[in-house]
Amino acid sequence: MRTDPFARAVATLRGIGGQRVWSLMVSLFGDLARGEGERIPGPVLSSIMATMDVRPEAARVALHRLRIDGWITSVKEGRISLHSLTPMGRSESAAASLRIYATRDDLPREWQVAILPETAQMTPSALVARGFVMLFPRTFIGPADARAPDDALCLAGDAVPNWVRADIAPLNLSGEYQTLHDALSDIITDLPRADDLSALQVAALRCLIVHNWRRLVLRHPALPRALVDEDWPGHLCHGQVADLLAQYPRPALSEIAAG
Amino acid sequence: MRTDPFARAVATLRGIGGQRVWSLMVSLFGDLARGEGERIPGPVLSSIMATMDVRPEAARVALHRLRIDGWITSVKEGRISLHSLTPMGRSESAAASLRIYATRDDLPREWQVAILPETAQMTPSALVARGFVMLFPRTFIGPADARAPDDALCLAGDAVPNWVRADIAPLNLSGEYQTLHDALSDIITDLPRADDLSALQVAALRCLIVHNWRRLVLRHPALPRALVDEDWPGHLCHGQVADLLAQYPRPALSEIAAG
Numbered sequence: 001m002r003t004d005p006f007a008r009a010v011a012t013l014r015g016i017g018g019q020r021v022w023s024l025m026v027s028l029f030g031d032l033a034r035g036e037g038e039r040i041p042g043p044v045l046s047s048i049m050a051t052m053d054v055r056p057e058a059a060r061v062a063l064h065r066l067r068i069d070g071w072i073t074s075v076k077e078g079r080i081s082l083h084s085l086t087p088m089g090r091s092e093s094a095a096a097s098l099r100i101y102a103t104r105d106d107l108p109r110e111w112q113v114a115i116l117p118e119t120a121q122m123t124p125s126a127l128v129a130r131g132f133v134m135l136f137p138r139t140f141i142g143p144a145d146a147r148a149p150d151d152a153l154c155l156a157g158d159a160v161p162n163w164v165r166a167d168i169a170p171l172n173l174s175g176e177y178q179t180l181h182d183a184l185s186d187i188i189t190d191l192p193r194a195d196d197l198s199a200l201q202v203a204a205l206r207c208l209i210v211h212n213w214r215r216l217v218l219r220h221p222a223l224p225r226a227l228v229d230e231d232w233p234g235h236l237c238h239g240q241v242a243d244l245l246a247q248y249p250r251p252a253l254s255e256i257a258a259g
Numbered sequence: 260m261r262t263d264p265f266a267r268a269v270a271t272l273r274g275i276g277g278q279r280v281w282s283l284m285v286s287l288f289g290d291l292a293r294g295e296g297e298r299i300p301g302p303v304l305s306s307i308m309a310t311m312d313v314r315p316e317a318a319r320v321a322l323h324r325l326r327i328d329g330w331i332t333s334v335k336e337g338r339i340s341l342h343s344l345t346p347m348g349r350s351e352s353a354a355a356s357l358r359i360y361a362t363r364d365d366l367p368r369e370w371q372v373a374i375l376p377e378t379a380q381m382t383p384s385a386l387v388a389r390g391f392v393m394l395f396p397r398t399f400i401g402p403a404d405a406r407a408p409d410d411a412l413c414l415a416g417d418a419v420p421n422w423v424r425a426d427i428a429p430l431n432l433s434g435e436y437q438t439l440h441d442a443l444s445d446i447i448t449d450l451p452r453a454d455d456l457s458a459l460q461v462a463a464l465r466c467l468i469v470h471n472w473r474r475l476v477l478r479h480p481a482l483p484r485a486l487v488d489e490d491w492p493g494h495l496c497h498g499q500v501a502d503l504l505a506q507y508p509r510p511a512l513s514e515i516a517a518g
Binding site for chain 2: 113115139155158159160161163
């Protein structure tokens with residue numbers, strides 16, 4: 001009976017959508033083997049994928065694709081393949097991990113408004129790449145340390161009216177965050193404690209949580225804490241994800257291999 | 260020969276345009292008799308107007324109009340009429356004098372940006388009445404102590420890029436300020452010193468300076484010092500006007516009456 005809530009959690013988290021297997025595998029390597037020199041033996045990788053209910057053929061295809069894309073590299077040691085992130089895959093994972101594993105308290109505190117001249121050369125998407133969100137044309141909000149264009153009128157943020165939080169929230173993602181929030185709320189209630197799960201199960205569970213979170217959080221800039229509506233589903237998900245990842249700590253690869 | 264440069268100054272300052280006589284008389288009372296209980300005897304008023312090259316009939320018509328408008332009130336003392344500002348005229352003059360007689364160093368130092376919500380109820384002109392200028396729709400700049408709408412995102416001003424100064428300068432007035440700047444630059448060179456002019460001449464000169472300045476400066480909000488381009492004709496006029504009014508101090512009414 002112990003595995004029922006776990007199986008239900010896997011089904012719930014896999015059922016949310018956006019679960020391309022290669023992408024799930026990116027989340028897996030990013031969570032379990034992000035460090036230089038960390039390698040996942042083929043049988044361990046297969047076990048984790050199977051625990052997430054991924055068919056072996058699908059896992060093989062995904063691995064093949066990630067090798068072709070230069071994300072993963074594999075070496076043989078005897079009869080065992082050892083898979084690891086390439087330097088490029090490691091660097092991308094490291095960059096993404098700053099967003100994925102940040103707690104709500106890690107969000108930037110100080111913020112600024114940057115107002116652009118009418119003749120601004122910089123595009124809105126270039127500003128978004130620097131961590132800003134557009135409040136409306138020519139007016140952007142971002143962390144105090146985000147680099148504004150040299151010709152911007154920059155103003156340090158202070159009190160925030162509610163309409164600002166509402167206007168800059170990535171509303172296009174609210175529905176998907178709500179879905180994830182509902183799913184996490186659902187599984188949290190009867191999920192076994194970490195001690196009652198195997199290292200393999202914890203690895204699979206973490207991978208599914210990280211994966212569902214990653215595909216949303218990386219689609220918008222990190223808003224300074226003061227600018228996030230506390231009731232926004234994205235903010236609620238953030239709290240749940242950080243709590244779950246703390247409650248189900250990353251197992252060592254050797255633990256998973258040991259069964 | 261002594262009066263030639265003075266006559267030329269009068270002609271230059273009267274020639275700028277926008278010289279309706281009743282408006283000139285408003286400037287005159289505002290400069291010479293703004294205080295409660297200050298009254299200008301009819302003959303003194305006539306002399307000053309004549310010194311400004313205003314025909315007696317035009318002065319009489321203007322005085323008549325200002326009495327009808329409730330700006331000036333007159334009482335007879337023997338055969339002499341004594342003219343003074345009404346409480347309304349005094350109150351309007353007092354309000355305007357804060358702008359007219361402020362030196363450049365009196366300009367507000369601290370400034371703010373107020374960003375309005377899309378659904379803002381307050382109109383741009385209501386914000387202008389509170390001392391703000393519009394940078395572009397929804398975004399206003401004003402002195403730190405200007406009262407922003409309650410729902411505005413308010414940010415304390417700091418460094419100012421040049422384009423901001425250019426964008427908020429009242430460009431519609433630049434041409435008229437340039438004309439005044441040229442006129443003042445022209446008369447300053449050979450205008451006799453205050454000691455070499457009669458009290459009557461000083462009164463007339465001040466009135467013409469104040470008048471030409473007043474009709475421009477009251478048409479735009481007082482911009483905080485940091486937001487004014489030092490080369491803007493309005494800023495250059497401001498310096499000239501303040502210097503001239505200091506160099507030609509207001510004569511007492513009794514001095515003028517004494518001839």
